Amino acid sequence: MRAATIYTGGALKLYANALSEIAYQRTGASPAIAANENAGILNDSEFNTLKESIDDKNTEVASDFGIKDVDIVGTEPTNLMETANAAGDNDEGKLAVALAAVSQIDANAPNKSTTNIISELVENKDITKTVKDALNTLKDSDDARQEVKANIETVAAAVQISLTAIETAVNTIRTADATTLTIGTYIAAGIIFDEEYLAKVNAAFLLTQAEDKDTIGKIRDIVNSVVFEITIGDP
Numbered sequence: 001m002r003a004a005t006i007y008t009g010g011a012l013k014l015y016a017n018a019l020s021e022i023a024y025q026r027t028g029a030s031p032a033i034a035a036n037e038n039a040g041i042l043n044d045s046e047f048n049t050l051k052e053s054i055d056d057k058n059t060e061v062a063s064d065f066g067i068k069d070v071d072i073v074g075t076e077p078t079n080l081m082e083t084a085n086a087a088g089d090n091d092e093g094k095l096a097v098a099l100a101a102v103s104q105i106d107a108n109a110p111n112k113s114t115t116n117i118i119s120e121l122v123e124n125k126d127i128t129k130t131v132k133d134a135l136n137t138l139k140d141s142d143d144a145r146q147e148v149k150a151n152i153e154t155v156a157a158a159v160q161i162s163l164t165a166i167e168t169a170v171n172t173i174r175t176a177d178a179t180t181l182t183i184g185t186y187i188a189a190g191i192i193f194d195e196e197y198l199a200k201v202n203a204a205f206l207l208t209q210a211e212d213k214d215t216i217g218k219i220r221d222i223v224n225s226v227v228f229e230i231t232i233g234d235p
Helices: 017-028 044-064 091-107 115-123 127-140 146-175 182-187 196-206 214-233
Strands: none
Touching: 017 044, 017 091, 017 115, 044 127, 091 115, 091 127, 091 146, 127 146, 127 214, 146 182, 146 214, 182 196, 196 214
16 A cells, blocks of 8 residues: 655654555556566656645545545544444544445455455546445445444444535536536535636536536546646646
8 A cells, every 4th residue: 555645844644545545546656556576666757747646636535435634644544443442523533434435345345356446446436436335335234343333333424424415516516507516516526626617617517418427536537627628728
């Protein structure tokens, strides 16, 4: 697992976990860790790619897992394996719940490696639904460790509410008259961009069929393509 952030001075602690690895891969700087001695070495181009977008991707992944505003690389998650160590309604507890969801996704696919599971989550266009389903499975599973189920119960419910709010915003973007969409609707879905691009983003959605904008990943791809095109076209 890898974790990265922009270092601005002072004390620094990084906690590598499944979410930080997803964010790392989403930058496009480097694919899944290769089985060779140079796997952790980035060339100049890869390093610049990582530097330009890693903080945005860390924020993006936190939102997609229903734990908006949690620092996924600077937070040490609660250890849910310890008896009576309940996840609190804090960053440590929320991150622990998100990681428990990844563990359940992994458990749901016993014939796949963890590396493959993470790679699939990187590309997953409907990741909020996948995470929500995993938490539901974990809650209802007879096979899951009971202490983990008990330790995440309260905070998992709060994370589920956050995931539902994202799904509601996505549905609004999918079904509403695109000309009426506000920057707040996109923010509610966990998609952040400068408001100066709003008119052109909405124009793109006006021309997009409902089935092509029905998940968080599809919507983000459209927004990114518009913002990227405008940015590249600027003098």
